[in-house]
Amino acid sequence: MITISNFEKYVLPQILVRGEDYYESGAVLEIEEESTGEWIATVCGTENYEVTVSMEGNEIVAWECDCPYDGNICKHVIATLLAIRDSRGKAGRFLSAKEANTQLGLLGKSMPQIVKDKEIEQILLFAESDKLSDFILKYAASHSDFKSALVEAFLPKRPAKKVDYRNEIESCFNSSYRKYSKKGRYYEPELDWNEISDKVDGYLAKATLLFQREALEEAATIALQVLRSIGGNYIDEDFLYNDGDIDFGIICEDAGDLLLKVVQHSGASQALKENVLNEIIQISKLATYREYEIFDMDELVQQIMLSVQSKEEALLSVDKLIKERTERWDLYKLVLRKIEILKELDKTTEVEATISEFLYLPEIRRQEVAKLLDEKCYEKAICMLNEGIVIAERGGNLGTLREWQEQLLFIYEEVHDVAKVIEMCQLLFIHTNGSLDYYHKLKSLISSTDWKEYLSTLMQETTFYDYWGSGNNKADIYIEEKEYDKLFSFLSAVKYRRLDALVQYASHLNATHSSQILSLFTDDLRVYAEKNLGRSHYEYIARVLRGMRKLNGGKDVVKQLVEEFRVLYKRRPAMMQELGEF
Structure with a gap:
């Protein structure tokens, strides 16, 4: 049972x-118990997120956050x-960590001399x-003067000399696995990512x-160098072999959140904000x-851009990146992002011009088609989809081509245009290698x-995959049509993994072709053995053999x-053991 004490x-x-x-x-900005056991909080991250927690007594029964994790x-x-657990103040309400620290005056205590x-x-x-x-953790929790002294000793506001965080963090990526090697069949990673992750986490905690x-x-x-070092040293192949506990996407997200807090801080100088923006733009080019989709760096760049620059300046920067x-x-x-900024600036004409310029991108066309469908502007949507089909065919983008055809099918079904529905279903049947849908x-x-003549012609125009796993479209159609002679001919002609095909479909031919199927089984099994x-x-x-015994x-x-x-x-001997049951 997950409780507030042991979560x-x-x-x-x-x-x-x-x-x-x-x-x-102090990221917990607001928290309130709306009703008994039902908590709602606002937590500051990349943006403000709403968190809800449901409790029954001390048991945590449910939680939800609207962040993308x-x-x-x-x-x-x-x-x-x-x-909920630790911040109840004397006033009988829950305080943010910042409020609690202010009340305790932890940072205002004078430090005793260390002897x-x-x-x-x-x-x-x-x-x-x-x-x-x-011991230090427990003692510092109850002795604020000791905590203040500890913080000032190890994390002074004005250090005696400037710390070279860039080289320190980059050196974390020099590990004993740096020498690339493969031992026999087994891949050995270049870097010790567990050790690196621990060190980088430490630097982010310090930041x-x-x-x-x-x-x-x-x-x-620190945050910039963490992102720079990950971008410069990341080896995707290594992560195919780790145990799944390392997530550099989360580390990048934490570094990005911290950078946003810095540029949004009232005490940050304009020079610092602009330096962060320039650095993050360069890092994003790594x-x-x-x-690799380990972190959406473009989103971070654009959020920092909007925090640092005016909308007009941000628009110029986005244009340059485009x-x-x-x-x-x-x-x-x-x-x-450019369209979003233009809308905020009420530049309607430029919004339309930008959409028109980049309508060749599937993501932009998809958004515009969705708007037209919501407004039931079907004729305009059909024109836009047909233009998209031409672009997709020219570029050989079969997935996009299928998407636009499916959208057209949806429209024709909505307006009950049966001839067009048949036309689109025929095209999609061919493009999906005979989808049963x-x-x-x-x-x-x-x-x-x-129907019989139509289907025969359609199947001749379609390329079917000879795949044997969850099913084969061609074989399944022959079964539904009760075309057992054609099914047998099809199975007989299979060249790759025919045994799998026979195991999967032999039962459908038991009444009509059992002796021929058994003959195919026997020939293939002899070769396999x-x-x-x-x-x-x-x-x-x-x-x-067990499957064969079930046939006539x-x-x-x-x-x-x-x-x-x-x-x-x-x-x-191992084969003799397996054949023992026969």
Whole structure:
């Protein structure tokens, strides 16, 4: 049972740490118990997110956050749970972390002078680091003067010398796995990503504390370098082999959130804001962020841009980025941002011109088609979709082509244009390699007297995949049409994995072609047994034999084939074991 006392046990460590950072930085802006056990909070992240938590006594029964994170529980929910549990003030209401710190006056206490003590020095020589850390955490929680001294010692507002965070963070990516190697069949990663993740998390935690102490330049430097180092060192192949606990997308999101807080802070100078913007634009050009979807860097650039620049300046910057990325797959994101800015500036004519200019992008056309469909402007939507089909055919974009055809089908069904519905279903049947959905629609629309001839012609025009897994469209159609001779001919002609095809469809031919099917089984199984060694292959042979026994006359054929195998392969003990049941 997840309770307000033990929820940490059910949360990934990195999510818990980030939720704690959010709570401690005052990200829980508002929180209220609307009714008994029903909590609602506003948590500041990339934007303000609404979090709801339902409780029965101490048990947490449900939670929800409207942020884009698709995991089980996000950092915003963690921050809210910490607020519910830990931040009850004397006034009988829940306080944000900032309010609580202000009331406690943690940062205003004077520091006592630290005096060396020989006994303490000796204890430090043998004290275990985890126990020492635990003691410091507990002691600092109840002694505000000690906490203030600790913070000032390790995180001063004005350090004696400037810290080179750029080189420090970049050096985190130098690990013992840097030498690339492959040992036998096994891939060894170039970098120790678990170690790197821990170190980078530490720097982001430090940056968050620096931000709280209004050391904005240092906080921004760390966040920028985290994004720069990840972009410069990310190796996608390594992440095909890790255990799934490392998510650099979350780390990038945290760094991005911090940068947004910096540029939106009232104490940030214009020079700092512009420097953050210029740096993040350069970082966004790194191949990692262009080629892999670990983090939406363009979205961050545009949010910072709007926070730093006027709308007119932001529009000029977006235009510049559009010109630089004309050939990029994600160009549409910039175009959508430009349209959004133009709308905010009430430049209707330029909005229409931009949409028209970039209507060749599927994402822009999709948005415009959706508007026309909502307004039931079907004629305009048909024209726009037909133009899109021409562009998709020219570019060989079959997925987009199918999407526009499906939209046309929807419209024709809405206006009850049967001839056009048949036309679109026919095209989609061909383009989807004989999808049963369109087969069924066509069968319901074509007269029964014309159907056989129509279907025969249509199937000749269609390329069917010889795939044997969940099903084969061509075989399934023959079964529905009760065309068993054609089904047998089709199965007989299969060249790749015919045994799989026979196992899947033999039962449909049992009444009409059992002897011919058993003959195909026998020929293929002999070849398979001769060419394949190993327990898994012998188990497969046994499965096929079980299927054969269910056919008319199958028991005798199986008995004869098993006796043959026992003679031919008597030196294969694993096969003999699998054949034991026969």
